[in-house]
Amino acid sequence: xxxxxxxxxxxxxxxLDSPKSVKKVxxxxxxxxxxxxxxxxxxxxxxxMWWFFLIQAAPLPxxxxxLDPQYYLGDILSGLNKTPGALTxxxxxxxxxxxxxxxxxxxxxxxxxxxxxxxLEMDEADxxxxxxxxxPVHVLWGAKKQRRAVVGRPRDLAGESGLxxxxxxxxxxxxxxxxxxxxxxxxxxxxxxxxxxxRTTQERPRRxx
Amino acid sequence: xxxxxxxxxxxxxxxxxxxxxxxxxGTAAFPDKIQATQTVAMKPISxxxxxxxxxxxxxxxLFPGFVQTEVRTSGATIPVFHKGDGPPVxxxxxxxxxHVTWHKVAPRLAERFSVxxxxxxxxxxxxxxxxxxxPPQLLVSRNxxxxxxxxxxxxxxxxxxxxxxxRCSRRT
Numbered sequence: 077x078x079x080x081x082x083x084x085x086x087x088x089x090x091x092l093d094s095p096k097s098v099k100k101v102x103x104x105x106x107x108x109x110x111x112x113x114x115x116x117x118x119x120x121x122x123x124x125m126w127w128f129f130l131i132q133a134a135p136l137p138x139x140x141x142x143l144d145p146q147y148y149l150g151d152i153l154s155g156l157n158k159t160p161g162a163l164t165x166x167x168x169x170x171x172x173x174x175x176x177x178x179x180x181x182x183x184x185x186x187x188x189x190x191x192x193x194x195x196l197e198m199d200e201a202d203x204x205x206x207x208x209x210x211x212p213v214h215v216l217w218g219a220k221k222q223r224r225a226v227v228g229r230p231r232d233l234a235g236e237s238g239l240x241x242x243x244x245x246x247x248x249x250x251x252x253x254x255x256x257x258x259x260x261x262x263x264x265x266x267x268x269x270x271x272x273x274x275r276t277t278q279e280r281p282r283r284x285x
Numbered sequence: 286x287x288x289x290x291x292x293x294x295x296x297x298x299x300x301x302x303x304x305x306x307x308x309x310x311g312t313a314a315f316p317d318k319i320q321a322t323q324t325v326a327m328k329p330i331s332x333x334x335x336x337x338x339x340x341x342x343x344x345x346x347l348f349p350g351f352v353q354t355e356v357r358t359s360g361a362t363i364p365v366f367h368k369g370d371g372p373p374v375x376x377x378x379x380x381x382x383x384h385v386t387w388h389k390v391a392p393r394l395a396e397r398f399s400v401x402x403x404x405x406x407x408x409x410x411x412x413x414x415x416x417x418x419x420p421p422q423l424l425v426s427r428n429x430x431x432x433x434x435x436x437x438x439x440x441x442x443x444x445x446x447x448x449x450x451x452r453c454s455r456r457t
Contacts, residue, residue: 081379142330183407
């Protein structure tokens with residue numbers, strides 16, 4: 077399974093709820109939601125303002141976004157994307173088509189509200205129970221230093237997993253899922269291809285080549 | 286000048302009317318916000334409720350050879366693009382995007398894997414979440430049904446059912 081951003085939070089939850097369903101997982105650009113809210117600082121709140129804006133009670137976020145959804149979408153996408161050319165016009169037109177309607181704006185706000193509400197309760201319950209990801213985990217982050225520092229560090233996720241996965245790779249381009257940069261695709265494909273992965277916590281994480 | 290002034294007046298009247306309507310709509314949809322919307326005029330939102338229909342040509346360009354199917358669940362319909370043979374790989378997109386985020390990666394992964402690209406619930410062309418406190422997205426029913434017979438068990442196992450862990454009968 078490969079998952080980016082919100083999708084990676086779904087994947088994280090799936091790994092904890094149904095460990096047998098996930099053989100291997102590649103998580104991109106996330107630290108666990110609980111970790112993110114706990115470690116909130118001024119920098120995170122500034123650069124990822126929608127984590128705090130979208131969870132405000134309806135209909136304020138919906139209304140403000142709905143006044144000019146295309147501008148909002150463009151601003152979020154260009155703010156996240158540090159790699160020129162990574163976003164194709166075709167992809168952006170699809171994002172605009174799907175985002176610029178009231179139901180999507182409301183549903184996506186609800187996604188963030190749920191993550192900051194029941195999602196945190198579930199994360200806390202798993203933390204209390206000591207549940208960790210048992211599947212091998214491959215973690216990817218964008219290359220820009222500032223972004224990695226804001227989104228989280230490999231150790232934030234390493235603490236979540238059973239330390240049996242691959243080492244987090246740095247030096248990758250931001251917005252990794254869109255790119256077919258050699259490192260990213262090769263690393264993901266290699267993770268998925270490997271059939272046998274040792275699960276000893278003593279083992280030093282293997283480096284993909 | 287006179288005409289301009291009268292036009293401005295008309296616009297103001299129109300605006301007041303519209304804001305009154307918006308207030309009514311706003312309070313009906315979100316009753317806990319009555320106080321705020323009664324005192325502040327809301328500019329009306331002119332957006333469709335659902336996204337316009339997707340272009341099949343664009344889908345064929347971005348995902349050549351992919352087949353679109355739908356996963357119907359008790360509470361949602363999730364569109365899923367699929368291609369390839371081999372071990373299943375489920376790719377989940379982020380905010381504020383759709384499965385299109387994978388268009389550079391998915392065709393190459395499909396050369397060796399059976400790739401599945403859903404839109405998370407509430408995103409893209411999937412149906413919207415009806416209730417608050419829904420757990421993190423892509424909710425499907427406990428008996429998630431997949432695109433084909435062989436895939437059904439994969440989907441049933443691979444997709445979060447959305448129940449809190451403590452109450453989930455599918456817990457493994």
